[in-house]
Amino acid sequence: MIRSLRWRIQAWHAVVLTAVLSIFGVVVYHLQWQTRLHQIDAELNRTAEVLTSRVRRLFPKGQVSNWRPPMELPGVVEREWLQNLTSANLSKTENEPTPQSPQQPVVSADEDERSLSEEFRVQRIGQWPFPYAEPRDETTPFLADEQWLPEDFTALFEGEEAPLHYTVWDRDGVILRKSYFAPLVPFKNLFKGWNSMPVQEVQSRGGLREVIHCTSFGHHVLVGRSIQEDVAAQHSFGWLLAACGWAVLTLGVVGGGWLSGRTLRSITAMSVIAKSISGENLSQRIDLAETDSELGQLALVLNQTFDRLQLAFQQQLRFTADASHELRTPLAVIVSQTELTLAKPRLTDEYRAALETCQRAGRRMRSLIDSLLLLARFDAGHPDLQHSSLDLAEVANESVELLRSLAAERQITLRSVATPLSVVGDRDRLGQVVTNLLANAIRYNQVGGRVDVRVERVNGDAIVSVSDNGIGISAEELPHIFERFYRVDKARTRAEGGTGLGLAICQSVVEAHGGQIIARSEPQQGTTLEVRLPLSPETGKDVQNL
Amino acid sequence: MRILVVEDEPDLLQVVATTLREAGYAADAAADGEDGLFKAKTWEYDAIVLDLNLPKLDGWSVLQRLRTVKRTPVLILTARDTVSDRVRGLNSGADDYLVKPFALSELLARIRALIRRSAGQAVAVIEIGDVCIDTVAKTVTRNEDLVPLTPTEYALVELLAMHRQKLVSRTTIYDHLFDEGDDSLSNLVDVHVSNIRKKLGREFVTTRRGQGYMIQG
Numbered sequence: 001m002i003r004s005l006r007w008r009i010q011a012w013h014a015v016v017l018t019a020v021l022s023i024f025g026v027v028v029y030h031l032q033w034q035t036r037l038h039q040i041d042a043e044l045n046r047t048a049e050v051l052t053s054r055v056r057r058l059f060p061k062g063q064v065s066n067w068r069p070p071m072e073l074p075g076v077v078e079r080e081w082l083q084n085l086t087s088a089n090l091s092k093t094e095n096e097p098t099p100q101s102p103q104q105p106v107v108s109a110d111e112d113e114r115s116l117s118e119e120f121r122v123q124r125i126g127q128w129p130f131p132y133a134e135p136r137d138e139t140t141p142f143l144a145d146e147q148w149l150p151e152d153f154t155a156l157f158e159g160e161e162a163p164l165h166y167t168v169w170d171r172d173g174v175i176l177r178k179s180y181f182a183p184l185v186p187f188k189n190l191f192k193g194w195n196s197m198p199v200q201e202v203q204s205r206g207g208l209r210e211v212i213h214c215t216s217f218g219h220h221v222l223v224g225r226s227i228q229e230d231v232a233a234q235h236s237f238g239w240l241l242a243a244c245g246w247a248v249l250t251l252g253v254v255g256g257g258w259l260s261g262r263t264l265r266s267i268t269a270m271s272v273i274a275k276s277i278s279g280e281n282l283s284q285r286i287d288l289a290e291t292d293s294e295l296g297q298l299a300l301v302l303n304q305t306f307d308r309l310q311l312a313f314q315q316q317l318r319f320t321a322d323a324s325h326e327l328r329t330p331l332a333v334i335v336s337q338t339e340l341t342l343a344k345p346r347l348t349d350e351y352r353a354a355l356e357t358c359q360r361a362g363r364r365m366r367s368l369i370d371s372l373l374l375l376a377r378f379d380a381g382h383p384d385l386q387h388s389s390l391d392l393a394e395v396a397n398e399s400v401e402l403l404r405s406l407a408a409e410r411q412i413t414l415r416s417v418a419t420p421l422s423v424v425g426d427r428d429r430l431g432q433v434v435t436n437l438l439a440n441a442i443r444y445n446q447v448g449g450r451v452d453v454r455v456e457r458v459n460g461d462a463i464v465s466v467s468d469n470g471i472g473i474s475a476e477e478l479p480h481i482f483e484r485f486y487r488v489d490k491a492r493t494r495a496e497g498g499t500g501l502g503l504a505i506c507q508s509v510v511e512a513h514g515g516q517i518i519a520r521s522e523p524q525q526g527t528t529l530e531v532r533l534p535l536s537p538e539t540g541k542d543v544q545n546l
Numbered sequence: 547m548r549i550l551v552v553e554d555e556p557d558l559l560q561v562v563a564t565t566l567r568e569a570g571y572a573a574d575a576a577a578d579g580e581d582g583l584f585k586a587k588t589w590e591y592d593a594i595v596l597d598l599n600l601p602k603l604d605g606w607s608v609l610q611r612l613r614t615v616k617r618t619p620v621l622i623l624t625a626r627d628t629v630s631d632r633v634r635g636l637n638s639g640a641d642d643y644l645v646k647p648f649a650l651s652e653l654l655a656r657i658r659a660l661i662r663r664s665a666g667q668a669v670a671v672i673e674i675g676d677v678c679i680d681t682v683a684k685t686v687t688r689n690e691d692l693v694p695l696t697p698t699e700y701a702l703v704e705l706l707a708m709h710r711q712k713l714v715s716r717t718t719i720y721d722h723l724f725d726e727g728d729d730s731l732s733n734l735v736d737v738h739v740s741n742i743r744k745k746l747g748r749e750f751v752t753t754r755r756g757q758g759y760m761i762q763g
Binding site for chain 1: 555557558560561562564565568599624625626627628631645646647648649650651
């Protein structure tokens, strides 16, 4: 049971931990990728800004606004225009060749682009916007016109290992400028119309990340770079994250197992102790080292339960011992007396005396057994009471009359003040209670003492109180007087004492009637026993079998 | 042999005391613990039969207080039958334990054994020369002929035989032979001794004038 609880806790712990770690990992991975892309975009945008400003300077507003898109013979007008535009740059490039602009790649690229442009030209006819850009002529876009870019920028776009590439095209899809290794791929037309707001767009395709800036005149500036390295870096970051996740998961599961084992160990210890507590060994208790924790509280509750159990068990044991003692003594009298009498021939008077002794013992046993059976019935919840409406004052007065001779014998004044009160109950049993209380008050009183019986109505309850001015009961003994076989006066010999069950029976009877019995006592002043019974719901009216 | 019975149930006290008297013992009775302890301390009893549930002073306390001054053999006679009660009783200094209800014959046998052991006598039959004393049947034989003795004469022979080769004073004889209700005169001991001498031979009992009697054997 405990074992399975432990494994359940551990399994749930592992599942929850895995879920949390997975979500966390995915979020972190995604955020990291977004941040990386954001940095790339920012870099690309910065570069694109510079290029855009350069394009504006190269292609001022007047020139572009006069130009019309060629419909029939694309390329002718542009070529002229472009030649006008860049003739100065071209001549400059030819006169002063720079080491960064090798001639050979220009030619080969030129050929490639020309063959490509043939295809594009075919597709382009009658289409606008265009799916693909085309070079304006064989030479212009591919010139190493680094002059149009700032010095420190040129290095970014040159060589096969160049980190960035750019392409500049106009609203007709004609490529105006292009870095040497810029891939020729489908271009977008973002131009919405003259004097519209500049547009920026970001796109990812293949292993490339690109930003496109469109000026208000329809010049598109694309700056891109390969992000394959970034993807690889992100992948390795992902693997690292997964590895960390596994490590945390393993640690978490192992730590959780250790924790649950530790927690359950105290439960196991508690259950071992609880198991070891039996009828023979009720004194053991759970160690209350951590009373503040929930387990400590549980242990405390269990210990209190064990305390009550032990007390009940001890009371039961004492009751059994007392009952057997009380029964064995008269039995011993009968057995011994008969053995003694039969040992040899006796005189008639001796036989008579022996029989009288046996009779006394037998009567005592009968009274004891009757009392025990009565108590057992009350304990079992079958008091077998004959309920009827009765006058409590009448019951009390009957008991007083019954004991008047005993009181007179001991020179005790017996007084009774009884108000007629109707209660529902068993007449015989209630009479027995009052008689018992009265007999105790008379028996344990001093010669010439006084006993008062009072029947009155207090706070909607019927009260029968019996008070005496005897020696009283000490505060230590008062709580025990309703216990079975408890004798306040240990000095009383068995000859004059009762069974020791009288008050216990009184308590059972009163409680079975829904009432309670209270004892108050002042040593050397006297004792008052008070029976509180509920009044009958409709006073004066018969209520049968309530 | 004188025995004290402490028991709070009057009928049982009566029965046990009568039984002991009929068995030839002198028996004193006490109905509560205080009375019992007082008597046990005052007189030289051969054995004490003690109940545990006693008014005023319970049996264990009686036993503990008695053991500080006397080593009188004590048999606990009680209705408490649990092992812990028996152990507690024996640990408090009791010599034997008998649970109610009991057979009177067993009570008598246990008392006999207690008295015998406390006198250092291992067996129930004592032989002195040609005289043989059976403490179970309470008979004396001489040369295998039964010698008729009165209960008091037998008790005196048994007392002297239990303490053979030791001087037994007249006071001890009075203490052990007669209970508190007995008002025999002191010279009656001499009469009993003279009767014993007539039946068992003059030299069976030796007199130390002014000190007491003894059996040489």
